[in-house]
Amino acid sequence: MNINELLKKKSWLGWVLFLITVVAVFFLGLLASSIIERRSEAVFAYAPQITFPPNEPDNSKWGEIFPREYNSYLKTSDTSFRSRYNGSASIDMLETNPEMVILWAGYSFSKDYRQGRGHYYSVTDIRQTLRTGTPVNDVPSPAPNTCWTCKSSNVPGIIEEEGAAGFYRGTWEKRGKQIINPIGCADCHDSKTMNLRISRQALLEAYKAAGKDIGKVSFQEMRSLVCAQCHVEYYFNKNIVEGVDYLVFPWKNGLTAEDIERYYDELRFTDWTHALSRAPMLKAQHPDYEVYMTGTHASRGVSCADCHMPFISEGGQKFTDHHIQSPLNNVANSCQVCHREETERLVNDVYLRQDKIMESRKILEGLLVKCHFEAKAAWDKGAKEDQMKEILNDIRRAQWRWDFATAGHGNSFHSPLETLRLITSGISIASEARLKLSKVLVSLGYTGEVKVPDISEKAKAQRLIGLDIEKLTEEKSEFLKKVVPVWNKSEAN
Amino acid sequence: MNINELLKKKSWLGWVLFLITVVAVFFLGLLASSIIERRSEAVFAYAPQITFPPNEPDNSKWGEIFPREYNSYLKTSDTSFRSRYNGSASIDMLETNPEMVILWAGYSFSKDYRQGRGHYYSVTDIRQTLRTGTPVNDVPSPAPNTCWTCKSSNVPGIIEEEGAAGFYRGTWEKRGKQIINPIGCADCHDSKTMNLRISRQALLEAYKAAGKDIGKVSFQEMRSLVCAQCHVEYYFNKNIVEGVDYLVFPWKNGLTAEDIERYYDELRFTDWTHALSRAPMLKAQHPDYEVYMTGTHASRGVSCADCHMPFISEGGQKFTDHHIQSPLNNVANSCQVCHREETERLVNDVYLRQDKIMESRKILEGLLVKCHFEAKAAWDKGAKEDQMKEILNDIRRAQWRWDFATAGHGNSFHSPLETLRLITSGISIASEARLKLSKVLVSLGYTGEVKVPDISEKAKAQRLIGLDIEKLTEEKSEFLKKVVPVWNKSEAN
Numbered sequence: 001m002n003i004n005e006l007l008k009k010k011s012w013l014g015w016v017l018f019l020i021t022v023v024a025v026f027f028l029g030l031l032a033s034s035i036i037e038r039r040s041e042a043v044f045a046y047a048p049q050i051t052f053p054p055n056e057p058d059n060s061k062w063g064e065i066f067p068r069e070y071n072s073y074l075k076t077s078d079t080s081f082r083s084r085y086n087g088s089a090s091i092d093m094l095e096t097n098p099e100m101v102i103l104w105a106g107y108s109f110s111k112d113y114r115q116g117r118g119h120y121y122s123v124t125d126i127r128q129t130l131r132t133g134t135p136v137n138d139v140p141s142p143a144p145n146t147c148w149t150c151k152s153s154n155v156p157g158i159i160e161e162e163g164a165a166g167f168y169r170g171t172w173e174k175r176g177k178q179i180i181n182p183i184g185c186a187d188c189h190d191s192k193t194m195n196l197r198i199s200r201q202a203l204l205e206a207y208k209a210a211g212k213d214i215g216k217v218s219f220q221e222m223r224s225l226v227c228a229q230c231h232v233e234y235y236f237n238k239n240i241v242e243g244v245d246y247l248v249f250p251w252k253n254g255l256t257a258e259d260i261e262r263y264y265d266e267l268r269f270t271d272w273t274h275a276l277s278r279a280p281m282l283k284a285q286h287p288d289y290e291v292y293m294t295g296t297h298a299s300r301g302v303s304c305a306d307c308h309m310p311f312i313s314e315g316g317q318k319f320t321d322h323h324i325q326s327p328l329n330n331v332a333n334s335c336q337v338c339h340r341e342e343t344e345r346l347v348n349d350v351y352l353r354q355d356k357i358m359e360s361r362k363i364l365e366g367l368l369v370k371c372h373f374e375a376k377a378a379w380d381k382g383a384k385e386d387q388m389k390e391i392l393n394d395i396r397r398a399q400w401r402w403d404f405a406t407a408g409h410g411n412s413f414h415s416p417l418e419t420l421r422l423i424t425s426g427i428s429i430a431s432e433a434r435l436k437l438s439k440v441l442v443s444l445g446y447t448g449e450v451k452v453p454d455i456s457e458k459a460k461a462q463r464l465i466g467l468d469i470e471k472l473t474e475e476k477s478e479f480l481k482k483v484v485p486v487w488n489k490s491e492a493n
Numbered sequence: 494m495n496i497n498e499l500l501k502k503k504s505w506l507g508w509v510l511f512l513i514t515v516v517a518v519f520f521l522g523l524l525a526s527s528i529i530e531r532r533s534e535a536v537f538a539y540a541p542q543i544t545f546p547p548n549e550p551d552n553s554k555w556g557e558i559f560p561r562e563y564n565s566y567l568k569t570s571d572t573s574f575r576s577r578y579n580g581s582a583s584i585d586m587l588e589t590n591p592e593m594v595i596l597w598a599g600y601s602f603s604k605d606y607r608q609g610r611g612h613y614y615s616v617t618d619i620r621q622t623l624r625t626g627t628p629v630n631d632v633p634s635p636a637p638n639t640c641w642t643c644k645s646s647n648v649p650g651i652i653e654e655e656g657a658a659g660f661y662r663g664t665w666e667k668r669g670k671q672i673i674n675p676i677g678c679a680d681c682h683d684s685k686t687m688n689l690r691i692s693r694q695a696l697l698e699a700y701k702a703a704g705k706d707i708g709k710v711s712f713q714e715m716r717s718l719v720c721a722q723c724h725v726e727y728y729f730n731k732n733i734v735e736g737v738d739y740l741v742f743p744w745k746n747g748l749t750a751e752d753i754e755r756y757y758d759e760l761r762f763t764d765w766t767h768a769l770s771r772a773p774m775l776k777a778q779h780p781d782y783e784v785y786m787t788g789t790h791a792s793r794g795v796s797c798a799d800c801h802m803p804f805i806s807e808g809g810q811k812f813t814d815h816h817i818q819s820p821l822n823n824v825a826n827s828c829q830v831c832h833r834e835e836t837e838r839l840v841n842d843v844y845l846r847q848d849k850i851m852e853s854r855k856i857l858e859g860l861l862v863k864c865h866f867e868a869k870a871a872w873d874k875g876a877k878e879d880q881m882k883e884i885l886n887d888i889r890r891a892q893w894r895w896d897f898a899t900a901g902h903g904n905s906f907h908s909p910l911e912t913l914r915l916i917t918s919g920i921s922i923a924s925e926a927r928l929k930l931s932k933v934l935v936s937l938g939y940t941g942e943v944k945v946p947d948i949s950e951k952a953k954a955q956r957l958i959g960l961d962i963e964k965l966t967e968e969k970s971e972f973l974k975k976v977v978p979v980w981n982k983s984e985a986n
Contacts, residue, residue: 296842300834341793349789356910360917367921417849417909424853424917428860431924435931442935 054191055157055199059184062191068319072312073184075323076118090125091115094458099365101461102372103399106275107283108132108142110465111472116409119183119324122151127484130472132172134479141172144245148175149200150230153184156199164201165241176483177490188226196222200229206249223303224289231288231304231409233260235269255290257404257422261397270396275465277375279392284403291408295415307334326410350413357405357412360423364402367430371395374437374450381444391440394433401426547684548650548692552677555684561812565805566677568816569611583618584608587951592858594954595865596892599768600776601625601635603958604965609902612676612817615644620977623965625665627972634665637738641668642693643723646677649692657694658734669976670983681719689715693722699742716796717782724781724797724902726753728762748783750897750915754890763889768958770868771881772888777896784901788908800827819903843906850898850905853916857895860923864888867930867943874937884933887926894919 052061063070079090093113094101104110112130126132126147135141146168149155158178159167167175190197198204198214203225207214217225236245253259261282264270270280292298297307305320310333312321327334328350331343339346375391405411405422412419441450455461462469545554556563572583586606587594597603605623619625619640628634639661642648651671652660660668683690691697691707696718700707710718729738746752754775757763763773785791790800798813803826805814820827821843824836832839868884898904898915905912934943948954955962 299838299842345792349792353910356914360914360921363917363921417846417913420910420913420917421849421853424856424913424920427917427921428853428856428924431921431928435924435928438928438931439940442940447932447935 050191052191055160055186056191057152057154057157057181057184057186059153059181062185062189066185066194068314068317069322070185073322073324074120076325077120078323079117081326081329090117092458094461097365098455098458098461099369101458101465101467102276102369102455103365103402104283105372105465107272107281109283110462111467111469122182123179124182126151128476128480130469130476134475134483135171135173135176136475136479136483143172144168144236145170145172145175146236146245146247147172148179149202149247151183152179153181153186154179156186159199159201165244165246168246169241169244173483176487180488183230187229196226198225198229200247202234202247202249203229203232206251209252220301220303223305224292224298227304227308228289231286233285233287233290233404235264235271235285251290255293256418257284257287257290257401260287260290260404261400274372274395277372277392277395278379278388279372279375279395279399281396282400282403284400284407286408287404288408288410288414291404291411291418292414294418297414302338306337310334310337353416354412357416357420357423360420360427361402361406364398364423364426364430367427367434368395368399368402369452369455370450371398371430371433371437373452374434374441377446377450378437378440378444381441381446383440383444387440387443391433391436394429394436398426398430398433401429543684545684548653548679549684550645550647550650550674550677550679552646552674555678555682559678559687561807561810562815563678566815566817567613569818570613571816572610574819574822583610585951587954590858591948591951591954592862594951594958594960595769595862595948596858596895597776598865598958600765600774602776603955604960604962615675616672617675619644621969621973623962623969627968627976628664628666628669629968629972629976636665637661637729638663638665638668639729639738639740640665641672642695642740644676645672646674646679647672649679652692652694658737658739661737661739662734666976669980673981676723680722689719691718691722693740695727695740695742696722696725699744702745713794713796716798717785717791720797720801721782724779726778726780726783726897728757728764728778744783748786749911750777750780750783750894753780753783753897754893767865767888770865770885770888771872772865772868772885772892774889775893775896777893777900779901780897781901781903781907784897784904784911785907787911790907795831799830803827803830846909847905850909850913850916853913853920854895854899857891857916857919857923860920860927861888861892861895862945862948863943864891864923864926864930866945867927867934870939870943871930871933871937874934874939876933876937880933880936884926884929887922887929891919891923891926894922 049065051065052058056062059070059073063073091114093115094110100113101110104113108131114125114129117125131143132147133142149168155167158175185191187199188196196219204214214225232249234247234249237248238245240246240248250260250263253263264282269282271283272281273279274281289304292304307327308324309320309322310327310330311318312333313319321330321333323330328347331346335341335346336343372395375388375395378388378391401422405419405426408414441447453464455464459469542558544558545551549555552563552566556566584607586608587603593606594603597606601624607618607622610618624636625640626635642661648660651668678684680692681689689712697707707718725742727740727742730741731738733739733741743753743756746756757775762775764776765774766772767774782797785797800820801817802813802815803820803823804811805826806812814823814826816823821840824839828834828839829836865888868881868888871881871884894915898912898919901907934940946957948957952962
């Protein structure tokens with residue numbers, strides 16, 4: 001068989017292969033077409049066809065166009081997830097840590113402090129807490145409208161119309177009928193482009209005050225900054241616009257606890273005077289963003305949304321999960337994107353950090369309670385202002401560190417070492433204060449031990465500092481029954 | 494042109510392609526052959542052809558067969574690398590932290606404490622330090638032979654001949670002539686198989702005491718355990734073999750500072766009585782392994798060798814870099830194998846951890862210094878044993894935590910949170926002690942402040958606690974001039 005015969009024979013095989021290839025390519029084409037079609041379905045679903053006004057506060061209207069995002073957002077109503085430290089649907093922090101009642105004596109947090117629930121409940125919960133008081137029967141609320149700022153998607157629209165100061169002015173009864181929708185779409189999104197946006201003035205103003213340009217931040221930074229509109233340390237400044245509790249982020253000197261403390265000291269700002277020790281106290285709010293910024297995830301460019309709103313995929317469409325939640329309840333989509341390890345080990349790593357920090361936090365809580373009672377004893381025995389001044393400042397500084405470390409959501413994970421550093425610094429300052437107090441007491445002729453009364457239960461601690469919780473609860477209940485339904489109804493109309 | 498003609502024409506092209514392929518395959522064959530040859534070169538170089546006895550103490554003999562490992566080992570003589578905290582070739586820790594002179598008053602560490610240099614210097618440095626005293630002119634050394642245990646590759650051979658207790662028995666002048674070679678090959682390797690081996694009894698005995706089987710550890714664990722033969726907390730037990738300072742790792746209750754403290758408490762063990770406070774002190778050695786075990790690298794199965802002796806490649810041969818050193822001086826081969834980030838950022842991350850911990854460490858050091866002086870003041874003013882007992886125990890516990898956190902090499906990187914947790918606990922205990930001391934002082938009629946004398950320099954602090962460093966230095970110098978050359982010479986013969 002010469003080479004030509006061989007080639008002739010092989011040509012049949014060639015034809016068969018050719019036909020098989022033709023068929024295979026045809027089906028590949030079908031597959032590609034199907035993929036492209038699905039992609040265009042996805043692209044079609046993303047195309048914003050906005051029928052609602054800018055700042056639309058009703059999340060369900062946005063949900064008509066973005067059903068996946070909206071449906072996942074609705075899951076923030078699910079309170080079933082329990083981390084190891086979450087015993088109930090909304091843990092009563094004062095019940096779990098009655099020391100806190102003492103630490104906040106004279107301040108509204110001693111009345112009621114519960115673990116935050118999902119964004120879905122933001123309006124419900126702020127109305128329900130005893131902290132916000134009860135505007136009933138022409139009695140004005142103790143809570144300025146500034147308190148609503150972070151609670152409702154109704155806020156951006158009002159601010160656009162009346163300006164930030166206009167929105168803040170007055171107390172709850174003025175705006176109760178306007179603040180109906182919980183935190184939602186308009187808080188973070190531009191209604192035309194769906195781009196992330198900063199809708200709260202305080203963050204824009206804080207950036208300006210620190211000499212930074214919010215216009216220059218990256219998309220990835222925005223995925224944290226929209227959260228930082230609310231999850232930050234803040235205070236109400238009464239000297240910016242007369243008669244207005246103006247919301248300010250105290251970031252001018254920097255974001256650490258010490259930077260912010262210096263800011264408050266320079267302003268001689270005090271949240272309240274402690275009912276027992278008479279110390280000029282600061283209350284840390286929830287400096288989540290500030291503490292997160294000192295941690296390893298922030299330094300690697302991981303944003304809040306990367307872990308709390310990771311991308312998911314449904315029906316060929318990739319989108320951001322708007323079920324904002326603890327990543328511990330969603331390890332596969334959050335942690336495991338980078339950390340290829342078993343869920344249990346990753347979760348245990350978080351608990352390990354929490355445990356180590358909790359040990360020291362409890363020490364500091366105990367010391368602070370003693371400080372307040374010992375200072376009270378010193379006053380009771382006739383201490384003079386000048387004897388107490390430095391001590392009271394120590395108590396302010398030590399409790400500020402405790403609160404900054406403790407008040408945040410997840411600090412001991414976001415930045416464990418910084419959190420423990422703060423607590424350690426607090427322990428050292430509180431101990432110093434106790435030593436000074438002991439000397440003041442000696443100078444007043446008292447060498448014994450100052451006993452800490454029984455504060456083993458929330459109710460005992462609250463009675464001790466003179467709170468009539470039953471009365472407050474009754475008033476709140478009346479407000480919820482009489483006032484809130486009227487507010488809600490006005491929206492329905 | 495029908496299909497047959499086309500095929501005929503194409504057959505020429507086929508032949509050309511065929512020939513090209515033949516040539517290409519030929520050269521590929523050459524390449525493969527070259528690779529295989531290089532591999533067999535490498536395999537040949539690895540093949541151990543041992544000509545020296547087991548436990549050969551002379552590292553250069555091993556180096557004849559393993560030149561790459563040996564040459565890299567020799568680089569442990571290089572002291573040029575400076576991390577941010579290393580200012581000089583062998584930083585004088587007492588010069589940098591004169592507080593340490595006070596913390597160790599009454600104990601040999603107050604005389605001399607320098608940063609460890611490379612393994613190459615282990616024998617030189619242990620001879621030179623003022624801590625080990627001077628066996629000159631028939632004056633016996635204060636240092637038992639147990640002190641050599643971790644310093645020389647001569648040790649495994651002696652232990653094999655005389656047993657561990659036999660080796661430990663007696664003081665330096667007995668074995669000075671035998672302890673010549675620095676830490677080296679025989680300490681970690683079996684001379685026949687080159688497998689890793691545990692040559693020190695203390696680790697084997699500690700495993701047994703803790704009910705664990707050293708025979709069941711993995712190869713990867715061995716890559717840490719050979720280091721753990723020495724880089725651990727240990728003490729000398731005088732009650733195991735009469736007249737012998739028996740080396741023991743106090744691991745029976747576990748590896749944490751608290752576990753080991755409980756072990757010592759149960760034994761009523763005390764390293765020394767503090768010269769100022771009279772507290773029954775513990776000295777932490779260098780609990781590197783124990784602290785490392787609580788960290789994230791250990792929990793991910795990263796061994797000591799992975800970072801301190803990473804694999805490198807030379808002439809087609811992959812081998813373990815025996816230049817044991819700070820990974821900060823070798824980021825590319827250590828950190829960056831897993832962490833794909835810039836060197837500068839990785840190094841800064843280490844510094845960041847060190848900074849946060851250093852802040853709290855300095856606080857604790859200050860508190861401990863005050864404790865010792867205040868306790869001394871209490872004794873001076875006539876305090877009774879029973880008034881002081883609890884306080885002295887507090888001082889013991891607080892300083893133990895400081896020492897455990899501080900004495901190790903790299904604790905603040907190996908396990909930052911555990912290290913800071915310990916320091917925090919120490920701060921809390923030391924503060925409590927100061928409060929109690931203040932009350933004791935008041936009961937003795939003293940309400941003033943106990944002044945801490947000027948200890949701003951090492952020399953001042955040492956004079957204060959009654960050390961005659963000049964005399965000690967002279968004696969040491971005589972020992973180094975007269976005795977050491979004789980010891981060294983005996984080896985040469």
